Structure formats: structure tokens, C-alpha cells
Amino acid sequence: MADGLTSVDDHLARILAAIEPLPAYPQPLMEALGLPVAEDVVAPINLPSFDNSAMDGYAVRHEDVVSASAESPVHLPVVGEIGAGKAKLVAMSPGTAVKIMTGAPVPAGADTVVPYEWTDRGVAQVRIERAPSYAQHVRPAGDDVQVGDVLVSEGTVLGPRHLGLLAAVGRASVLSRPRPRVVVISTGSELREPGTQLGHDSIYDGNSFLLAAAARKAGAIAYRVGIVPDEPRAFLDALDDQLVRADLVVTSGGVSQGDFDVVKEALAPLGSVWFGGVAMQPGKPQGFGLLGDDRTPIFTLPGNPVSSYISFEMFVLPAIRKLMARTPYARPTVTARLTHDLRSPDGRRQFARAEYSVDKAGPAVTPVGGHGSHLMGDLAQSDALVVVPEGVAQVAAGEQVQVLRLDEEF
Numbered sequence: 001m002a003d004g005l006t007s008v009d010d011h012l013a014r015i016l017a018a019i020e021p022l023p024a025y026p027q028p029l030m031e032a033l034g035l036p037v038a039e040d041v042v043a044p045i046n047l048p049s050f051d052n053s054a055m056d057g058y059a060v061r062h063e064d065v066v067s068a069s070a071e072s073p074v075h076l077p078v079v080g081e082i083g084a085g086k087a088k089l090v091a092m093s094p095g096t097a098v099k100i101m102t103g104a105p106v107p108a109g110a111d112t113v114v115p116y117e118w119t120d121r122g123v124a125q126v127r128i129e130r131a132p133s134y135a136q137h138v139r140p141a142g143d144d145v146q147v148g149d150v151l152v153s154e155g156t157v158l159g160p161r162h163l164g165l166l167a168a169v170g171r172a173s174v175l176s177r178p179r180p181r182v183v184v185i186s187t188g189s190e191l192r193e194p195g196t197q198l199g200h201d202s203i204y205d206g207n208s209f210l211l212a213a214a215a216r217k218a219g220a221i222a223y224r225v226g227i228v229p230d231e232p233r234a235f236l237d238a239l240d241d242q243l244v245r246a247d248l249v250v251t252s253g254g255v256s257q258g259d260f261d262v263v264k265e266a267l268a269p270l271g272s273v274w275f276g277g278v279a280m281q282p283g284k285p286q287g288f289g290l291l292g293d294d295r296t297p298i299f300t301l302p303g304n305p306v307s308s309y310i311s312f313e314m315f316v317l318p319a320i321r322k323l324m325a326r327t328p329y330a331r332p333t334v335t336a337r338l339t340h341d342l343r344s345p346d347g348r349r350q351f352a353r354a355e356y357s358v359d360k361a362g363p364a365v366t367p368v369g370g371h372g373s374h375l376m377g378d379l380a381q382s383d384a385l386v387v388v389p390e391g392v393a394q395v396a397a398g399e400q401v402q403v404l405r406l407d408e409e410f
Ligand SMILES: Nc1nc2c(c(=O)[nH]1)N[C@H]1C(S)=C(S)[C@@H](COP(=O)(O)OP(=O)(O)OC[C@H]3O[C@@H](n4cnc5c(N)ncnc54)[C@H](O)[C@@H]3O)O[C@H]1N2
Pocket: 186, 187, 188, 190, 191, 203, 204, 205, 206, 207, 208, 252, 253, 254, 255, 256, 257, 258, 261, 282, 283, 284, 285, 301, 302, 303, 304, 305, 307, 373
């Protein structure tokens, strides 16, 4: 690319090539919510697992009640009662009835259930005033799920309905990859923790919240380490402390051309982290590499808040998803109509902050604010990014553009 820059696509390809999904292991069901399952889950039992009643009423033999009507009711002796989970009686003789509750097993000898509403609710004897059809209100075993059915296929992202089904067939855990543990470190001697006093030359650390929240939203467990000053020793010590609990590290700041660019200064000598420019705006200065014996991926993102967030979207989010084996890795674009003209630096892919909407003419996208990568206020007003390709310097209102919808699940 121009100016010795790496393209966005090449940088992402390099990152994804270096990252393998985390090993899968059995997770308790509730831990697996939102994670892709790493097995084909096969039903170990039928659902229902036995013939059971769909109504509160009486279990009967169909041929005993087939003639019942209001004018000519059928009377049957009631020989027992079966509640759900209280099934002492397992069989009944012809010409009798058994009280049965919803969900309770239909006794052998019965094939049909008469709901209370069609009877006098008798205790010793019941009067049946309407004839059910054969097998009415009986839910047969295996009606829903049969042993051996594939309930959830590998790669499915587990939602409430899947987890409910897995529990219903008796699974207490499911094979899936764990949530990646993402450590977020902000660098900069000018940074202060929100809620503390600000000096004349200091600013609050917004980025570690921005990035940790984005990591959590992506499905990771995020550890926000907070602020490390511009001292390489302090930065390396912080990294050392954190690597034990990290599947992925994200830093912000200290990667451009400044005199105190701590991240670059500390990591460049190791040789395992690439630093360079990526042909994008915002987010040009980037770094990526693998650290320590576990070869933990580290992303050194630029400090400007908008740059760090867009870099996260483009590079860290796909990496987190690959660790979870969640596809697609990168957020897909959608097409929308641009409502206002947009200019873009030539030779770089621009990500312009925008608001997505749907009007009478279809999906539309409206740029929000300027190009400055310090504009956090505008970023918070946006829910989309317009992607302007590298070779395009201007896009006119009315043209169709590619858009990343930042709050959409995918
Ligand atoms: N001579 C050059 N200067 C700069 C270049 C360049 O190519 N040549 N690139 C610019 C670009 S583009 C970016 S992006 C930034 C990246 O700088 P760093 O990653 O080294 O980040 P810092 O210098 O530490 O900070 C930049 C900016 O962001 C603010 N910041 C940093 N951390 C946070 C935080 N946690 N929360 C809120 N704001 C933060 C910081 O105060 C600075 O204003 O470099 C340009 N310079």
C-alpha cells in the first residue's frame, strides 16, 4: 500500500492466521449462554419420556366412553388418582377411570384423557358427558424429541431456547469454548481514573472503559486493569502480572511517533510484536503480536479514543470471536443510502461515524460529526460506521455505501 502502510485486510488476515480457537470443555449450561456449542448434541432420552396427560381430568379407555353425550352420559368407577411426579398406579382395568393431572403418566390400560370440564368431577364415580376422540389429550412418548435426534448442531450459538431443551433432556453441561479473558490496559501518564481529581494537564481514562465494555459485549470476560504510566518498566511489570489471566491483551496509547511512546518502546525489543501503519482512518498506528510461552495475542491500539474503538471493531472483535469459534469473525457490512456528502483521505479506508435509519426510500446512513479521532461525543451519538474504500476520496449524497452497524448482533 501507499506510504508503506499495510492494508486493513492484510492486517486482519495476519491476526486471524495467528489465532486458534480456545480448547473446548464442558461448561455448566448457564455459562454457555451466547457461546457456540462445540459438539453435535444428541438426545439421550425421548421427550416426552413417557405417555402423559395434557389435561387435568380422567384417564380412560376410549371404547368405554365413545358413546358419552349430555343426554346419555357414561358412568365409570374412579379407581385411583395420579398426580405429576406421584404415579403409584401404573395400570388400570377396562371399564374404570383414573383421575390424572397434567403431565402425569397415563397408566397402562388407558389410551385417552377426558378433561374435567366434560365431567361432573366425581371422586368415587365420574359422569362423562362428552366423547373425546381416540388418544385425545395424551401426549405420546417421543412426540417432541426422540433418542438420537441432533438437538443442537456444532457451531450453534446457544440461546435460552437451546439451553432449555438441553436441560429438558437431562444435560447439565455442554461442550463449548470458554469466554476469552481479555485484559485491557490504558497507557499514558496524563490519564486519571474517573471519579478522581483532574490536574491542569491530565484527562480521564475513557479508553479502558470503552474497550473493556466492547470486549464484554463481544462475549469475553473483560479485566480492566486501568492506567499504566509512560514508563516501559511499569508497563512490562503490568503485562507480566496480567499475562497469567489473559487469553488476549489490549492496550491503548503509546504506539505512534511520540517521545514517550511506552508500548512501542517496551515491546519492540522483544521482536514478537509487529508495529506499523495500517491504511485506515482513524486507527493508522497499530501493533499486533504474540507474547510469552502461551503466545498470548496482544493488540496495541492507538490512544485516540475513536481510533482505539474502531481498531477494536476491525481487529480485536474478530480475534475474540475466533477464540470462541464464533463465525463470522468480522462484522458484516450492510448497504445503505448516504444522506450527505462525505470526504475521505485518499489511500486509506475511512470509517466515518454515522447514524443508521430506515426511511421511505429504504436504509439510510447519516454522517455524525467530523473526522477527528478525539471526538468521543460524536462517537457516542453514532451507531454505525460508513466504510469508504481506500481509493475513494469523496462520496456524494444519494450513493449506496457499505455500513457497519455497531450495535447489531451477528
Ligand atoms: N508525529 C506523528 N504524530 C502522530 C501520528 C503520526 O503519524 N506522526 N499519528 C497520530 C495518530 S493517527 C494517532 S491515532 C495517535 C496515536 O497515538 P498513541 O497511540 O501514541 O497514543 P497517545 O499519544 O498515548 O494518545 C493519543 C491521544 O489519545 C489520548 N488518550 C490516550 N489514552 C487515552 C485514554 N485511555 N482515554 C482517553 N484518551 C486517551 C491522549 O491523551 C492523546 O490525546 O498519534 C498521532 N500522532
